[in-house]
């Protein structure tokens with residue numbers, strides 16, 4: 001769907017398993033875009049590139065974040081895996097020539113979310129959570145809900161993630177708390 005070099009570079013950078021996950025996220029993102037009236041091509045590109053900075057080596061991740069001038073908050077310093085969102089937006093812009101700020105923002109916030117998310121941000125967040133190879137407990141319910149009530153599916157996914165992180169003794173990213181609270185308030189006004 002996109003130029004061959006994009007696919008080749010992506011697979012080379014993040015490995016075949018992550019690349020295949022990205023293709024699945026791309027497909028689900030397009031389905032959701034069609035259902036909820038978002039631009040399918042934008043959803044496809046954001047879905048494809050959402051993990052473009054998913055680098056395993058902690059040192060390389062931190063080095064790149066430094067080079068791109070990304071300011072790390074305490075939660076990101078504690079769990080460097082979370083850096084791949086904001087770093088991904090920078091990599092997508094500089095290395096994959098993505099200029100669309102809505103796509104870049106969807107990549108940036110795909111793991112932790114943010115307060116008052118756009119439709120595209122919501123779609124990429126939930127597509128990453130429900131793509132067909134995700135097998136964890138509770139995913140079925142979120143998967144079903146995503147096609148019936150997008151906001152409700154996001155709340156459930158965020159609740160699950162918050163519980164999962166607490167269970168593992170980790171730090172919850174504040175964006176996720178803000179995103180969840182905003183969605184809950186929004187829902188109560190529906």
Ligand SMILES: Nc1ncnc2c1ncn2[C@@H]1O[C@H](COP(=O)(O)OP(=O)(O)O)[C@@H](O)[C@H]1O
Pocket residue numbers: 079081082111112161164165170171172173176
């Ligand atoms: N909102 C959050 N706050 C803190 N940690 C989180 C949050 N969301 C995800 N994490 C943690 O960050 C890591 C990466 O998450 P994610 O990118 O969703 O994983 P995956 O590799 O399955 O795509 C996981 O270990 C997860 O526990």
